[in-house]
Amino acid sequence: MSSYRAKLIFCFACIYIIWGSTYLAILYGIETIPPWALSAIRFFIAAVIMWGISFFKKEQPLTPVERKNAIITGALLILANGLVCVVEQWVSSSLAAVVIGAMPIWMMLVGWVGFKMEAPSALKWIGAVIGLSGVILIALGDPGATDTSSGSSSYFYLSIFLLIISNLTWATGTLIQRRIINLKSPLLFSRTQMFSGFIATLIFSLALESPWQKDWTQVSAVSWWATLYLATFGSVVAYTAYGWLARNVEPHKISTYALVNPVIAVFLGWFYKNEKISGQFLSATILILVGLYILFRKKPIRP
Numbered sequence: 001m002s003s004y005r006a007k008l009i010f011c012f013a014c015i016y017i018i019w020g021s022t023y024l025a026i027l028y029g030i031e032t033i034p035p036w037a038l039s040a041i042r043f044f045i046a047a048v049i050m051w052g053i054s055f056f057k058k059e060q061p062l063t064p065v066e067r068k069n070a071i072i073t074g075a076l077l078i079l080a081n082g083l084v085c086v087v088e089q090w091v092s093s094s095l096a097a098v099v100i101g102a103m104p105i106w107m108m109l110v111g112w113v114g115f116k117m118e119a120p121s122a123l124k125w126i127g128a129v130i131g132l133s134g135v136i137l138i139a140l141g142d143p144g145a146t147d148t149s150s151g152s153s154s155y156f157y158l159s160i161f162l163l164i165i166s167n168l169t170w171a172t173g174t175l176i177q178r179r180i181i182n183l184k185s186p187l188l189f190s191r192t193q194m195f196s197g198f199i200a201t202l203i204f205s206l207a208l209e210s211p212w213q214k215d216w217t218q219v220s221a222v223s224w225w226a227t228l229y230l231a232t233f234g235s236v237v238a239y240t241a242y243g244w245l246a247r248n249v250e251p252h253k254i255s256t257y258a259l260v261n262p263v264i265a266v267f268l269g270w271f272y273k274n275e276k277i278s279g280q281f282l283s284a285t286i287l288i289l290v291g292l293y294i295l296f297r298k299k300p301i302r303p
Contacts, residue, residue, distance in 0.1 A: 007244070008245075008248075008249070010241070011241035011242070011244055011245050012241075012245070012257070014237055014238040014241035014242075015238050015241055015242050015245065015254075015257040016257050016260040016261070016264070017264060018233050018234060018237060018238040019234065019238050019242075019257060019261055019264075020097070020260060020261040020262075020263070020264020020265050020268070021233075021234075021264060021265075021268055022230055022234040022238075023084075023088070023093035023094070023096055023097045023261070023265040023268075024093050024265065024268045024269065024272060025226045025229050025230050025234065026038070026084065026085050026088050026093065026226070026230065027088055027093045028222050028223060028225075028226035029042075029085075029223050029226040029227050029230065030085060030088060030089060030223075031220060031222065031223050032218065032219045032220045032222075032223040033219055033223050033227065034205065034209040034211060034214065035082065035085035035086045035088070035089060035209075036082055036085070036086070036201050036202075036204040036205035036208060036209055037205045037209055037211045037214075038085055038223075038227060038230075039078065039081060039082040039085050039197075039201040039205075040198055040201040040202040040205050041227055041231075042227055042230045042231045042234070042235060043078055043194045043195075043197045043198040043201065043231070043235060044194075044195075044198045044202075045227075045228070045231035045232075045235075046194045046231045046232070046235035046236050046239070047191050047194035047195040047198055049231070049232065049236050050187055050188075050190050050191035050194060050236060050240075051191050053187050053236075054185065054187035054188040054191055057187060059184070059185035059186075059187055059188045060184060060185055061185070061188070062185055062188055062189060062192065065180075066180055066183065066185075066189060067192060069176065069177065069179065069180050070189050070190075070192035070193045070196065071192060071193075071196040072173075072176060072196075073173040073174075073176050073177040073193055074173075074192060074193025074194060074195070074196030074197045074200075075173075075196045075197055075199075075200040076169050076170070076172055076173030076176070077169075077170055077173040077174070077177075077193065077197065078193070078194070078196070078197025078198070078200060078201060079169055079197070079200050079201065079204075080165075080166040080167075080169040080170035080173065081166075081170075081197075082200075082201045082204065083162050083163070083165060083166040083169070084096055084100065084163070084166055086162065087159040087162050087163055087166075090155035090156070090158070090159050091155070091156060091159045092269065093265055093269060094262065094265050094266045094269045095159075096159075096163060096265075097261050097262040097264075097265035097266070098135050098262045098265075098266075099159075099160060099163040099164070099167075100163060100166065100167060100258050100261065100262075101131075101132065101135035101258045101259055101261065101262045102132060102135070102164075102167055102258070103167055103170065103171065103255045103257075103258030104128045104131065104132070104255040104256060104258060104259065104295070105128055105132065106167045106168055106171045106255075107171045107174065107175070107251045107254075107255040108120045108124065108128065108251075110168065110171040110172055110175060111171075111175050111251055114172070114175070115175050117175075117251075123294060124295065126294055127291045127292070127293075127294030127295035128291065128295065129291075130287055130290055130291040130294060131256075131259045131287065131288050131290075131291020131292060131294075131295070132259075132291070133287050133291075134259070134283075134284040134285065134286070134287030134288035134290075134291065135259065135262055135284070135288065136284075137280055137283060137284035137287065140280070171255075174246050174251060174254070174255075175251060177243070177246045177247065178246055178247060178251065180247060181247065183247060186240070186243060186244060187240070189243065190239065190240050190243050193239075193243070194235060194239070242254070242257075253295065256292055256295055259288050259291060259292060260288070260292070262288075263285055263288060
């Protein structure tokens, strides 16, 4: 196995498995930490870690173009993540993961319409539709769609809207990031993105949550551990893997993580929250795997 193929498999494993688990980690984090503050703390810790790693690896400074790209894409990608944290106040982590599962469609459409990329082939459309039909099945089988403590279903519709905005924001940030080629300082690039995202989410936290009024001594140990997990594995490890994939792999293939993540999220919800796994869920899983196979399937080369 070549080093490139090994790196490709490792990076996909990171964004599939680790990011699938972050939905549950976010749920634990926002139990006692406001969502925008959670995002700001998470990416500040991640930025510091990435700075230390890039310093010891003695990476060369970013070019002005690379720095500008990192600042813009970091704000977009991490604001998209912050919206997921906000939404999980009102809906289940499984539902959030399922709606984010629409990412392949948004990635293709935004790339085609906004970035003048090649029009999606019929095969890609078929794979995306089959995979998303599995995601829809999972959504239809989710009984905990709304937070019953809110006493209103209005949060459900607001959540769907915010998750769509999150999808569009993430797709745009990913496609802008692809404009950077031959990046020689990937760790420094990721650190700049995370610090930019930290500033963006901190602004939202200061404007909407008044964190200075919160009694931070009341934050639970579980929430702090969840935040640390999100910062190290969810950001430093998986986010760096995603950044490498964004610069080296076709966008529609990268976005297939959004089809796998709901499976991981629902499984963890069953394991830790005693959510039931029905035959409907198993059928949805098969559809998702078939959709992934079609998306990754190469066309035969004619002699």
